[in-house]
Amino acid sequence: MTAQTPVQDARSGPLRGLRVLEFAGIGPVPFCGMLLADLGADVLRIDRPGPDPYDRFSLEARGRRSVVLDLKSSAGVEVALRLIEAADGLIEGFRPGVMERLGLGPEVALARNPRLVYGRMTGWGQTGPYAGMAGHDINYVALAGALHAMGPREKPAIPLNLVGDFGGGALYLAFGMLAGILHASRTGEGQVIDCAMTEGTLSLLTLIYGHFQRGTWRDQRASNVIDGGSHFYNVYQCADGEWIALAAIEPQFYAELVRLAGLSDPEFAAQWDAERWPALTERVAAVIRTRTRAEWCAILEGTDACFAPVLKLGEVARHPHHVARNAFVEVDGVVQPAPVPRFSRTPGRVQGPPVAAGAHQREALQDWGVPEDLIEASWPRPQEQD
Numbered sequence: 001m002t003a004q005t006p007v008q009d010a011r012s013g014p015l016r017g018l019r020v021l022e023f024a025g026i027g028p029v030p031f032c033g034m035l036l037a038d039l040g041a042d043v044l045r046i047d048r049p050g051p052d053p054y055d056r057f058s059l060e061a062r063g064r065r066s067v068v069l070d071l072k073s074s075a076g077v078e079v080a081l082r083l084i085e086a087a088d089g090l091i092e093g094f095r096p097g098v099m100e101r102l103g104l105g106p107e108v109a110l111a112r113n114p115r116l117v118y119g120r121m122t123g124w125g126q127t128g129p130y131a132g133m134a135g136h137d138i139n140y141v142a143l144a145g146a147l148h149a150m151g152p153r154e155k156p157a158i159p160l161n162l163v164g165d166f167g168g169g170a171l172y173l174a175f176g177m178l179a180g181i182l183h184a185s186r187t188g189e190g191q192v193i194d195c196a197m198t199e200g201t202l203s204l205l206t207l208i209y210g211h212f213q214r215g216t217w218r219d220q221r222a223s224n225v226i227d228g229g230s231h232f233y234n235v236y237q238c239a240d241g242e243w244i245a246l247a248a249i250e251p252q253f254y255a256e257l258v259r260l261a262g263l264s265d266p267e268f269a270a271q272w273d274a275e276r277w278p279a280l281t282e283r284v285a286a287v288i289r290t291r292t293r294a295e296w297c298a299i300l301e302g303t304d305a306c307f308a309p310v311l312k313l314g315e316v317a318r319h320p321h322h323v324a325r326n327a328f329v330e331v332d333g334v335v336q337p338a339p340v341p342r343f344s345r346t347p348g349r350v351q352g353p354p355v356a357a358g359a360h361q362r363e364a365l366q367d368w369g370v371p372e373d374l375i376e377a378s379w380p381r382p383q384e385q386d
Helices: 028-038 074-086 106-112 137-144 162-187 197-204 206-214 225-229 251-261 274-288 293-300 320-324 361-367 372-377
Strands: 002-004 019-023 042-047 065-068 089-092 117-122 191-196 233-237 243-247 307-309 328-331 334-337
Touching: 019 028, 019 074, 028 042, 028 089, 028 117, 028 162, 042 074, 065 361, 074 106, 074 372, 089 162, 106 117, 117 162, 137 162, 137 197, 162 191, 162 197, 191 197, 197 206, 225 233, 233 274, 243 293, 251 274, 251 293, 293 307, 361 372
Parallel strands: 002 328, 019 042, 019 089, 042 065, 089 117, 117 191
Antiparallel strands: 233 243, 243 307, 328 334
């Protein structure tokens, strides 16, 4: 683990020099902002007036500056438009129509800055029968088919919001923003990105839908190779109550697992007989329960058996592999995942800890070229922080 000193005024990373406005929200938009900031973009968060207690553990808010604008006032809207004029990109996660009602919709924004890439993040998309509905991660992954496909046969498993919010949402928004900005740099033409978490999740399921169309994916949970249906791609509990994960799909890796785990029964030779998978899963489970997780690590780590211990959150940062790769950093006394991916010439870094709303009101507005009279008129000017 490495320690970092906040470097708000010394950004590093391949996106250094890029300016992105983030309209404060929850879920995938702030995570997208974090991804861009980690790689050096100057992401300026526009917060709303009102109580906003500082929280140094809101790690998805790291690495950017904050100003407070009352977007229901003419002065606040005018300052936002001046910021839009200086921005390469804008990201927002309101329901369809909200930005238009504020006078900050794409038509107005692109008129002020024709090269702007305007990223819109919603669950359902900007149009369609569901567009105006509220929702959260499991709603979006449910409509995409992902929720049905995950979990035991008895009921769908409720996943963390990694699939919809962050995988199908934030990552696709970041990808779309960079693609749009690349196009704008070549042509001078900005555009609007309609990023829907449901559709991002659909995209993530492309391989599964291909198998389904081919007839090699059963539309029932725990019936397929990689959904817990097979004995060689599964999780198993050890003698000490801890768990391990096995994923020996390819025949050479499966043979290695069978040999090292002592699965000597001839029936294990029938790796691809799906009718035998439930019985073989029970047999593997019985063998795994004979040793502790540490004992299985001693046997299987460093081999091609496709093995890993199932680590608890409190164990992850201490694991030797993560320690060797400095996968975690400490910023402002908080241990957190380091920026990824890794760049050989222009490495990213955590540009600074989360900050309170309005912490950089004057400094950031000046840096972004907002005239002094508008800075004075913007509501309100919170107490500035160093």
